[in-house]
Amino acid sequence: MLAHELGKTGARVILVEAGPRLTPRDFHQDIGKTLASYFWEGGTRAARGNVFxxxxQVRALGGGTVFNSAICMRPLASSLQRWQDDHGLTDLTEEALAPHFDAVEELLGIREASDDIMGRRNDLFREACENLGWSWxxxxxxxxxCRGSGECITGCRHQAKNSVDRRGIREMVEAGGRVYTSVHVDELIMDQGKVRGILGATVNPATWGRKHPVRITARCTIVAAGAIxxxxxxxxxGxxxxxxxxxxxxxxxCFIMGTFDELVQPWNGATQGIHSTEHLERGIKLESLWATTSTFSRGLPRQPKQFKRYLxxxxxxxxxxxxxxGEASRGRVRHIPGTNRPDITFDLGEADLRRLQEANxxxxxxxxxxxxxxxxxxxxxxxxxxxxxxxADEIRKGRFSAVDLPTASNHxxxxxxMGSDPDRGAVTDSWGKVWDADDLYVCDTGLFPSSPGVxxxxxxxxxxxxxxxxxxxxY
Ligand SMILES: Cc1cc2nc3c(=O)[nH]c(=O)nc-3n(C[C@H](O)[C@H](O)[C@H](O)COP(=O)(O)OP(=O)(O)OC[C@H]3O[C@@H](n4cnc5c(N)ncnc54)[C@H](O)[C@@H]3O)c2cc1C
Ligand code: SF4
Incomplete structure (x- = not known):
């Protein structure tokens, strides 16, 4: 999105991405192959801590947007207020951000999922909310x-998803910008507190093996490699x-699977077509979901006959x-010394454990x-x-520990x-300008000082x- 905006101004923009550029020909419905080919650590990335x-995270031009469910929500007013009150981000008000949300929503063609692509799974979710008197x-x-093919996680073969490689980066290239894919950035070129570009290496997109060193210099460098x-x-x-x-x-x-007498065919319908914001202010969001049978089969009964029966x-x-x-939990990213691989730790906090219990x-x-x-x-x-x-009753009554509730997160x-005070944990100011170096900005979800609530x-x-x-x- 940033490259797109800069491209419009005539700036000379170079976008560097570790993963490959993908087209619908590269998408197939095999989740194992998809994760192995287009996700960091072949889809096995995990944090260690009090819970596995x-x-x-996606490793491809367009990042998460290529394989995600395309859900777009503006942040909660209460979350933005907390950014202002607790982190001094007084310029990030709903009013100040509104024109930027409007512009992004227009560029990406963001719109509500229509009824004709819901499928029975999304309809059941809506009916459940209606029967319980909850908002949906x-x-x-x-x-x-969108044809409601439910295969966003393995890539949209129907070219329906407006991921940013298709909307944004394409226009930036048409305006004269350059994209280098399969280049892993290792570190920044530092010059007396100023950043002068990046150092890295080309990588083989199939084997991830490193090939040739890369050095790109620039007046201004923006790191957008995701929160990890x-x-x-x-x-x-440094x-x-x-x-x-x-x-x-x-x-x-978390997710729960339920059986019905009627035929549901959960693979039919928008990957995530309906959600409920009924419990959002207490930190719980509920959604309809599909992501291949093998993704969910880990939850099925383990005894072979039972497993087969439920399949x-x-x-x-x-x-x-x-x-x-996730307000009560804490994560941390370092790198494994001598490598460019992340070392991620995460402890699920007590209040989030109880929220997760309630969500289940x-x-x-x-x-x-x-x-x-x-x-x-x-x-x-x-x-x-x-x-x-x-x-529902047993889950509410139980005193579960962090390892009892299966959990994961792609957010x-x-x-x-961001924050106004580098001495109180801020890495950048409210524009993403890094406090510790000049001519360096961050531009990804790593900027969020806390959850946007959505x-x-x-x-x-x-x-x-x-x-x-x-x-x-x-500049
Ligand atoms: C399966 C899935 C479903 C999701 N569904 C939704 C959803 O519906 N709605 C929603 O809001 N969020 C969703 N998310 C989360 C969302 O995709 C991310 O929050 C979002 O993509 C983060 O954007 P980002 O720019 O911070 O990082 P990314 O999108 O991760 O982009 C970072 C890019 O930097 C590249 N990179 C990283 N390190 C290097 C390096 N050293 N050198 C060169 N390049 C590098 C990566 O390959 C990647 O392309 C989902 C995520 C997943 C995985
Ligand atoms: S549900 Fe299917 S058609 Fe719709 S955006 Fe996702 S992959 Fe594409």
Whole structure:
């Protein structure tokens, strides 16, 4: 988004990306192959701490937007208020950001999922909300011509998703900007407190093996390697204050699978077409979800006959997911010494554990509200299959520890947090200008000092758009 804005001004823009550029020909519905080819660490990236915590990040031109569900939400007013009050980000008000959200939403064609592509899984989610008297919304996504094929996580073969490689980067290249893919950035070129570009190497897109050294010089350098990648680059370049890579925030998530007498065919319908914001202010978001049978099969009963029985039931099952705000938990990114690989730690805090517990219970209540007979929760200490009502009660009553509730998160934020005071943990100012070096900016979800309260990508894009309008005034 930033490259797009800068490209419009006539600036000479060079975008460097470690992963390859992908086209619909590169997408297939095999999740294992997709993760191995286009995700960091082949899809096995995980944080260590009081819980095993997998986290997926995309390694391709366009980043997460290429494989994500395209959900776009503006941040909660209460979250922005906290950024202002607790972090001195007084210029990041709803009013000041509104034109940037408007511009991004227009460029990416963000709109509500339509009823004709919902499929039964999304409809069941909506009916559950209605039966429980909860609010529900059609999800706003960047798409044009979505067929409801439910395969966003393996890439949109129908060219319907307006990921930023297709909207934004393309126009920047048409305006004369350059893109170098398969170049891994290792560190920044430092010159007496100023940044003068990047050092890295070309990588083989199939094997990830390093080939030729790369050196690119620039008047202004912007690091946008994501909340995991950016702290690694900054720290390897000598910016080793604790704040760099500290305060990493995740949205810990969960999912519940339920069976129905009727045919659901959960793979039909928009990957995530309906969500509920009913519980958002208490830090819980609920969504309909699809992401290949093998992704969810880890939750199925483990005894072989049972496993087979539930695999056969897939056409009659549905999946709903939930995630929590992560306010009580803490993550941290460092790099493994002598390498450019991240070392991620994450401890799930007590209040988030209880929120996660409640999210699981709420999802079970939803299945109960639409006549599901059985749910599979994957929660340690509970029977593998239960009635949804019984499961909701048992989950609420239980005293679970962090390892009992299966969780993961693909929403990573913080690590290069904005703030007015570098002595109080801020890595950048409210524009993303790094306090510790000149001519250096950060532009990704790493900037968030805390959760925006919603799915993160639209907020990052609005901040990028804002910086894209400011930088030409400075250079
Ligand atoms: C499966 C999935 C579904 C999701 N669904 C949603 C959703 O529906 N809505 C939502 O808001 N969020 C969603 N997210 C999260 C969202 O995709 C991310 O929050 C968002 O993409 C983060 O943007 P970013 O620019 O910070 O980082 P990224 O999108 O991760 O971009 C960083 C880029 O930098 C590159 N890079 C990293 N290190 C280096 C290096 N050393 N050298 C060169 N290049 C490097 C990476 O390859 C990547 O392309 C989802 C994520 C996943 C994985
Ligand atoms: S649901 Fe299918 S058609 Fe729609 S954006 Fe996702 S992959 Fe593309």
């Amino acid at each position: 915590f997998p986290t997926l 919304e059609r999800i706003r996504r960047f798409e044009e011509g 990648g950016t702290p690694v680059i900054l720290r390897r370049s 910016m080793t204050r604790n704040a760099v890579g500290d305060n990493v925030v995740f949205h810990p998530s 056969k039931k897939w056409p009659h099952m549905s999946v709903f997911d939930g995630w929590v705000s 219970a709420l999802l079970c209540e939803m299945f109960d509200a639409v006549g599901s007979k059985e749910v599979v929760t994957g929660i340690h200490g509970l029977p593998e299959v239960m009635s949804p009502r019984e499961a 990573v934020m913080g690590g290069a947090a 799915n993160p990508q639209l907020t990052a894009m609005a901040l990028a758009h804002r910086l894209g309008q400011e930088l030409p005034r400075r």
